[in-house]
Amino acid sequence: MSNYSIKNLEEYYKVYRKSIREPEVFWEEIAEEHFSWHQKWDKVLEWDFDKPEIKWYQGAKLNITENCIDRHLRMSGDKTAIIFEPNDPAEKAQHISYNELRKRVNQFANVLKDKGIKKGDRVCIYLPMIPELAISLLACARIGAIHSVVFAGFSATALSTRINDSDCKIVLTSDGSYRGKKTIDLKGIVDEALKDCPGVNTVLVAKRIQSDIHMEPNRDHWLQPLLDKASTVCAPEIMDAEDPLFILYTSGSTGNPKGMVHTTAGYMVYTAYTFKNMFKYADGDVYWCTADIGWITGHSYIVYGPLANGATTLMFEGVPSYPDYGRFWEVVEKHKVNQFYTAPTAIRALAKENLSYVEKHDLSSLKVIGSVGEPINEEAWHWYNDNIGKGKSPIIDTWWQTETGGIMISPIPYVTPTIPTYATLPFIGIQPTLMDEAGKELKGNQVEGRLCIKFPWPSIARTIWGNHQRYKETYFSAYANMYFTGDGAMRDATGYYRITGRVDDVIIVSGHNLGTAPIEDAINEHPAVAESAIVGFPHDIKGNALYGYVVLKEAGETRLHDNLRKEINQKITERIGPIAKLNKIQFTSGLPKTRSGKIMRRILRKIAHKDTSNLGDTSTLLNPEVVEKIIKEAL
Ligand code: WTA
Numbered sequence: 001m002s003n004y005s006i007k008n009l010e011e012y013y014k015v016y017r018k019s020i021r022e023p024e025v026f027w028e029e030i031a032e033e034h035f036s037w038h039q040k041w042d043k044v045l046e047w048d049f050d051k052p053e054i055k056w057y058q059g060a061k062l063n064i065t066e067n068c069i070d071r072h073l074r075m076s077g078d079k080t081a082i083i084f085e086p087n088d089p090a091e092k093a094q095h096i097s098y099n100e101l102r103k104r105v106n107q108f109a110n111v112l113k114d115k116g117i118k119k120g121d122r123v124c125i126y127l128p129m130i131p132e133l134a135i136s137l138l139a140c141a142r143i144g145a146i147h148s149v150v151f152a153g154f155s156a157t158a159l160s161t162r163i164n165d166s167d168c169k170i171v172l173t174s175d176g177s178y179r180g181k182k183t184i185d186l187k188g189i190v191d192e193a194l195k196d197c198p199g200v201n202t203v204l205v206a207k208r209i210q211s212d213i214h215m216e217p218n219r220d221h222w223l224q225p226l227l228d229k230a231s232t233v234c235a236p237e238i239m240d241a242e243d244p245l246f247i248l249y250t251s252g253s254t255g256n257p258k259g260m261v262h263t264t265a266g267y268m269v270y271t272a273y274t275f276k277n278m279f280k281y282a283d284g285d286v287y288w289c290t291a292d293i294g295w296i297t298g299h300s301y302i303v304y305g306p307l308a309n310g311a312t313t314l315m316f317e318g319v320p321s322y323p324d325y326g327r328f329w330e331v332v333e334k335h336k337v338n339q340f341y342t343a344p345t346a347i348r349a350l351a352k353e354n355l356s357y358v359e360k361h362d363l364s365s366l367k368v369i370g371s372v373g374e375p376i377n378e379e380a381w382h383w384y385n386d387n388i389g390k391g392k393s394p395i396i397d398t399w400w401q402t403e404t405g406g407i408m409i410s411p412i413p414y415v416t417p418t419i420p421t422y423a424t425l426p427f428i429g430i431q432p433t434l435m436d437e438a439g440k441e442l443k444g445n446q447v448e449g450r451l452c453i454k455f456p457w458p459s460i461a462r463t464i465w466g467n468h469q470r471y472k473e474t475y476f477s478a479y480a481n482m483y484f485t486g487d488g489a490m491r492d493a494t495g496y497y498r499i500t501g502r503v504d505d506v507i508i509v510s511g512h513n514l515g516t517a518p519i520e521d522a523i524n525e526h527p528a529v530a531e532s533a534i535v536g537f538p539h540d541i542k543g544n545a546l547y548g549y550v551v552l553k554e555a556g557e558t559r560l561h562d563n564l565r566k567e568i569n570q571k572i573t574e575r576i577g578p579i580a581k582l583n584k585i586q587f588t589s590g591l592p593k594t595r596s597g598k599i600m601r602r603i604l605r606k607i608a609h610k611d612t613s614n615l616g617d618t619s620t621l622l623n624p625e626v627v628e629k630i631i632k633e634a635l
Pocket of ligand 1: 250295296297371372373374375376397398399400401402403423485486487499501502508511512513
């Protein structure tokens with residue numbers, strides 16, 4: 001018998017040791033006992049981090065939607081699979097049962113088939129947090145199409161780049177979306193994006209805000225009438241274990257976003273197993289993750305992980321501040337939420353508001369509260385623990401990445417003793433290690449270094465869409481035979497991990513990963529700009545905010561600088577989206593560079609942090625004089 005649900009620390013260590021000593025035996029048992037397969041695997045694992053090539057459950061045949069939907073129908077067809085809580089609290093919440101989910105997924109799948117979509121085709125999904133979003137992922141998976149969800153806050157340019165990179169033929173969107181008091185013209189953004197996407201010949205449009213939008217003849221179709229006509233029966237496409245399930249883009253330090261490719265069987269097994277343990281989900285519980293399905297957290301822990309366990313998963317369309325700062329807690333009370341999973345940036349924003357927003361609501365249903373997306377600072381941890389967990393619901397600080405598919409380092413609630421700001425121990429099967437910059441593994445405890453993983457786990461991304469070389473360079477070339485995370489971490493005297501943040505040029509702003517290079521490219525497009533450099537600086541709600549150093553072609557009049565700042569942020573909004581806007585823009589006459597012409601971000605980072613006491617050796621710079629000037633003029 002496998003240990004599907006870990007009950008205490010002793011069991012955790014026992015199972016952990018087994019998963020490391022005999023990974024194949026361990027993952028075979030988990031897969032065998034908790035999922036349904038059309039055919040079992042020939043080999044549990046084959047891997048080579050050098051190539052890199054990773055294959056789990058090779059030879060197995062399955063469809064993930066049968067595991068997420070069909071197999072629950074006999075026992076719990078009437079059970080609620082998805083609760084939809086709309087943006088406006090006056091609009092009624094929807095409860096979608098597993099039976100209904102099956103019908104709606106099948107209808108959606110049949111509509112896609114009717115539009116010519118088949119196994120292996122890429123489908124771009126640009127939808128707000130409405131039921132159609134979750135259903136569309138499953139509909140793709142039903143027929144073996146590869147979904148590529150683009151967060152519906154990205155701009156038209158960001159959308160078209162992603163559509164073209166993975167050569168999507170079809171886009172699923174809506175007439176618009178609600179976001180607190182505002183509405184957003186999603187369809188307009190899609191129309192704009194598609195001017196640059198010759199490969200897209202079909203757009204399916206869900207109705208949400210009833211706006212009067214342009215529908216391109218022959219290309220655009222309203223979704224609902226097609227769904228209404230479609231059959232509720234759709235035989236699942238039988239997939240190979242390693243067939244791609246989805247592509248999800250994440251920012252890199254340089255270049256275009258990386259389309260991380262996740263495959264079917266390993267992703268299913270790992271997200272389901274982590275969900276079960278991390279949230280201690282019991283039958284009848286209501287689970288709520290506040291992320292957007294446009295990010296990996298939503299893929300793994302709103303859709304696939306919960307549904308693979310037959311859970312009730314809540315999806316929330318709105319924002320934490322609408323109609324007031326008590327909305328999260330109102331929703332917890334209304335739906336008697338048992339597990340609540342959110343991001344530090346939301347916690348910090350809510351902690352700033354009056355405590356009466358929390359105290360008004362009955363949060364006694366909560367059993368587990370989670371955090372994800374960036375390091376949680378001590379103050380936010382205590383606020384969350386005291387006021388939301390009330391000292392009784394453990395906080396799980398879950399460290400993981402788009403690339404890892406599932407939670408990697410985290411306390412297991414009611415099992416692992418927590419310490420504020422520590423992600424604590426690796427999950428079952430995960431072998432983290434710390435490396436120094438010279439490439440030496442840091443053994444023992446009380447060390448700090450770069451976080452790597454030594455051995456594959458089932459849900460590791462298998463490649464970057466269309467660019468396997470970049471996959472190798474980004475993740476497997478920094479250290480031989482290791483997956484490099486891009487994060488720094490320390491290991492304390494007891495072996496607990498604390499994540500210290502990115503060690504590359506990715507900056508996490510409000511939990512969103514932003515690469516510096518694409519933002520700089522956007523700024524440099526402004527005709528007045530010669531060059532620019534972006535760094536992060538601490539921000540009390542966003543965690544990090546962006547500080548831009550901009551060199552103008554002509555210094556120009558200072559009184560025009562505020563206009564320029566607006567225009568630069570406008571460019572960024574157009575190219576990437578409002579999430580990448582700069583909080584501070586300093587105009588400067590030059591950027592500190594090495595003799596080989598590389599911008600010394602280390603120095604710029606220190607200046608933005610207002611920490612100029614020790615800038616290190618600047619004498620090797622090409623232009624050391626510029627540093628003093630930048631410091632003097634810093635914002
Ligand atoms: C950061 C989100 C500290 C980290 C699931 C990682 C965290 C990046 C934590 C991935 C955490 C995520 N503590 N840092 N609990 N969780 N991160 O791809 O830098 O959007 O590399 O995946 O977020 O972000 P991504």
